[in-house]
Amino acid sequence: MASQATFEQRRRSAGLFLVAPAIVVLLAILGYPILESMMLALQRVQLNAGEIQRSFIGLGNFQRLLADETFRHAALNTLYFSVAEVVLVVVLGFGVALLLNHPLGRPGFFRILLVVPWAIAPVANAVLWKWILNANYGVLNGILQSLGLIDYYQVWLGSPFSALNFLLLVDVWKSVPFVALLLLAGLQRVPSILYRAAYMDGASRLQAFRHVTLPSMRGAVAIAVVLQTIWSLRVFDLVFVLTRGGPADATVLLNFLAYRVTFNFLDIGYGAAIANVIFVLTLLLAILYIRLVRPAEGAAR
Amino acid sequence: MTSVPPRLPPAIELRRVAKSFGTVQVCRDVDLAIETGEFVTLLGPSGCGKTTTLNMVAGLEDSTSGDILLAGRRVNELSPVERDVAMVFQNYALYPHMTVAENIGFTLRMRGMKRAEIAARVTAIAASLELSHVLERLPAQLSGGQQQRVAIGRALVREPRIFLFDEPFSNLDAALRVKMRAEVKQLHQRLGVTSLFVTHDQEEAMSISDRIAVMNRGRVEQFGTPEEIYARPATRYVASFIGNPQIELMPGTVEAADGRPAVRLGAQVLPLPGDGRFRPGQKVEIGIRPEHVRLGAGNLSASVRLVQPVGPLSHVVLDWDGGSLTATLPGFSRLQPGERVSAAISPDDMLVFDQETGLRL
Numbered sequence: 001m002a003s004q005a006t007f008e009q010r011r012r013s014a015g016l017f018l019v020a021p022a023i024v025v026l027l028a029i030l031g032y033p034i035l036e037s038m039m040l041a042l043q044r045v046q047l048n049a050g051e052i053q054r055s056f057i058g059l060g061n062f063q064r065l066l067a068d069e070t071f072r073h074a075a076l077n078t079l080y081f082s083v084a085e086v087v088l089v090v091v092l093g094f095g096v097a098l099l100l101n102h103p104l105g106r107p108g109f110f111r112i113l114l115v116v117p118w119a120i121a122p123v124a125n126a127v128l129w130k131w132i133l134n135a136n137y138g139v140l141n142g143i144l145q146s147l148g149l150i151d152y153y154q155v156w157l158g159s160p161f162s163a164l165n166f167l168l169l170v171d172v173w174k175s176v177p178f179v180a181l182l183l184l185a186g187l188q189r190v191p192s193i194l195y196r197a198a199y200m201d202g203a204s205r206l207q208a209f210r211h212v213t214l215p216s217m218r219g220a221v222a223i224a225v226v227l228q229t230i231w232s233l234r235v236f237d238l239v240f241v242l243t244r245g246g247p248a249d250a251t252v253l254l255n256f257l258a259y260r261v262t263f264n265f266l267d268i269g270y271g272a273a274i275a276n277v278i279f280v281l282t283l284l285l286a287i288l289y290i291r292l293v294r295p296a297e298g299a300a301r
Numbered sequence: 302m303t304s305v306p307p308r309l310p311p312a313i314e315l316r317r318v319a320k321s322f323g324t325v326q327v328c329r330d331v332d333l334a335i336e337t338g339e340f341v342t343l344l345g346p347s348g349c350g351k352t353t354t355l356n357m358v359a360g361l362e363d364s365t366s367g368d369i370l371l372a373g374r375r376v377n378e379l380s381p382v383e384r385d386v387a388m389v390f391q392n393y394a395l396y397p398h399m400t401v402a403e404n405i406g407f408t409l410r411m412r413g414m415k416r417a418e419i420a421a422r423v424t425a426i427a428a429s430l431e432l433s434h435v436l437e438r439l440p441a442q443l444s445g446g447q448q449q450r451v452a453i454g455r456a457l458v459r460e461p462r463i464f465l466f467d468e469p470f471s472n473l474d475a476a477l478r479v480k481m482r483a484e485v486k487q488l489h490q491r492l493g494v495t496s497l498f499v500t501h502d503q504e505e506a507m508s509i510s511d512r513i514a515v516m517n518r519g520r521v522e523q524f525g526t527p528e529e530i531y532a533r534p535a536t537r538y539v540a541s542f543i544g545n546p547q548i549e550l551m552p553g554t555v556e557a558a559d560g561r562p563a564v565r566l567g568a569q570v571l572p573l574p575g576d577g578r579f580r581p582g583q584k585v586e587i588g589i590r591p592e593h594v595r596l597g598a599g600n601l602s603a604s605v606r607l608v609q610p611v612g613p614l615s616h617v618v619l620d621w622d623g624g625s626l627t628a629t630l631p632g633f634s635r636l637q638p639g640e641r642v643s644a645a646i647s648p649d650d651m652l653v654f655d656q657e658t659g660l661r662l
Contacts, residue, residue: 196361197394201408201455202382211407215398 034279040272047266054269061273071274073249074257081168081253082232088172089228090221093179100180101187111181118177126241129170133157133242157243160250167238167251175231179224186220187213219292226289230282254278310373312337312463312495313358318367319519320353327353329519330367335497335512337372340489342498342506344542345516351499352467354516358497359388359465371463382412387456388465392472393448395440395455401427402436405454426454446477453485457492464489464496470505482509503543507531515539537659540588540652546616546627548588552656553623555583564653566623569601574648578662585662588652591616594628596636599645605636619644 005013041061046053065071096114099105117125132140135155144150157163190213198208236255239245245252245260252260255278262271313335320328328350335341343351356362357369360381369377376384387408395404405426406419427433430450440448449469456464466485470478486509489496500506506513507527514524515538523535534540540548553564555573562573564587571587573579596617603621610616615634619626619642628644636642653662 191392191394193390193392193394194396197388197390197396197455198407199361200359200381200386200388202380202411203407204411207411211399212396215396218398 037272037275037279040269041276043269045268047268057269061270064270065273065277070249070252071257074252074254077164077250077252078233078254081164081171081235082229084168085171085175085232086225086228088168089175089179090183090224092172092176093224094183094217094221096176096180097183097187100184114177114180116177117174120174122174122237123241125174126170126238129238130242133166158247160248163243163247163251167235167242170242171232171235171238175228179228182224182227183217183220186217189220190216222292223289226285226292230285230289233278233282233285309337310370311335312339312372313341313497314368314370314373315354315358316368316370318354318357318364318369320350320357320362320365327519328357328364331516331519331521333514333521333524335495337495338493340486340496340498340509340511342500342510342513343516344500344503344506344513346501346542349516350519351501351516355388355465355467355497355499358463359386360384361388385459385462386465387459387461387463388467389452389456389469391468393440393452395448395451397440400437400439401432401443401451401454404440404451405458408455408459422458423454426458430454430457445473446481449473449477449481450484453488457488462495464494466496466498468499468501470500470502478505485509504545507543515542517542533661534588534652535661537586537588537654537661540654540661544590546591546629548590548652549624549626550654551587551589551624553585553587555579555581555585557581564651568622571601571646571651572648573651573653579653583662584656586654586656586659588654589626589646590650590652591627591629593646593650594619594626595645595647596628596630596642599643601644601646603642603644605638605640605642607638608634608636610634 042056042058043054044057044060100110100114120128132138133156135141135153135158138153138156140156141150141153145153154162156166194212194216195208198212203211234255235253236259239251239253239256240259243251245256254274258271258274258278260271261267261274265271311334313333315331315333318328318331319326331350331354333341333354343354345351353362357364358371360376360379360383364377368375371384371386381388396407399407402420402423406423409419409422423436424433427436430453432447432450432454435443435447440451443451452469469485470481473481482505498506498509507530510527512524512526513530515522515530517538523530523539525533525535530539531543534543537550541550551566553566556563556565556570558570558572561575562579562581563570564573564579564585566587579585601621603619603626605617606620606625607618608615609618610633613631615630615632617628617630617634617636619628621644626644654660655662
């Protein structure tokens, strides 16, 4: 028997030894809760005089979802919220990235300024906007009135349509910086010699943007879209702080619904089923994201 | 009165063109006049201002002062398209997401030409550059030589008045570089379009150009045919930049020996041409090209340090009391290191430079 391992074997076992702690931690804090929540989603869980009673009901919770008017409403809200947010954030982010890529926008000062909304803790951000939008002494009302745009103070979060769109506005405000930086990195990877070539070829600024910048940015935009979709799906803090789902459930997004069903109604199994729907959607998007990132790295010579 | 046909203005003319970036002066008073149909190379080390000069002709960079004229018309403020110039870039600068056909046709598309006409012109260009079978491929799927030809095709398709080349072969391996050099020269012979070419490779410049402008520190040191540049370099700098192996430069003093001028290099005295160009006591630098050192006869006694055969030639490095000297001999030399040889240099083959100004006397 050879007592000594080859260098290759030794290296491999050393690697395993080094990643083992991380794997154990990941399994404990990610793997276990995911499995447990999947199990919960298949059960009817009741709190009865301080006792938890669990009974296995198969896909019963998911069947309930299909017939649930509130769930459908929340799903539609989430769809609207996510689509609108992705479009707004990517378009605005692209615009900001273009400004930052301009020689006048290069100084780091602008980039630091840009990151502020993104760097604020999500709940702090939500609280901040709660004050801005306040119906009695909010600064938004004050500004609009002094500009003569409104006659009297509005309850911005008071009507269903307005409330959902203000949530959207706040989240867009918070999300644009990161996407802008992501797209800025993409813009800076476009070789400047291509712009010189396009200029020599007689392309106008707009044509150079259309034929050189945009095609080169396809990968970066795709990544931004997928990431932003994931982030839009998981919005919770804003709803919790600003509206608690109201008025008339107009701002109930899927994540908030899962929270409400689980912790307010204590319908734990059903809440877990809703959470699992979000989980599967996010997982699919994450897989898509990884696929998008991989060839982009391969193509970067 | 006999009518004299009007002389055509030069295709490209630079008049005291200067360029600075902040306090750094990249080009100082560049004067050049390039005739229609000429192939001219800007040659010099990196940082000598040759690419900046090219970019100013292209319209990619503005000159700080001076005039740029194309066919007698001042174009300083015109765009590349208005100047009717096309450029082949150093790293090809092909659009990575466009096929070969789209790359070549892009400039025509920007001009709003009809699809059918673009396709016809692209097909014709591709055929002449042996690119017909790769028209639908992306640049990343091509070999280096093919990418280079696409870049040339993209310039050709516009049928411009002037071609500009910015070190187009620097990314190719040695064998391909020589092949592409020949292709570009043949293309120029066929089309006769005025071309301005930038390179730091003196051999490339010599082999491809009608005339060469040797640049140094933002100035044109000499503008002439390859033969003039090689055989009659205007300055010490030009002499040392051109030629492989490099010219041997040795400082010395002019003396009068038996009434004839000669130069003292260390303990040896070599005769100079007696045409009155030199005066005794003058501090000079003597340049001797390797092929002008003849071994076997002569009054220069030396010993062999190193023999480097390169196939058709052998470079022999000699030590003598005036320093070292390289001689180029045909074929494979049988000389051995340490062997004593005698060498002769004809006075007419010596290039004599003023030590202070660096100008050839």
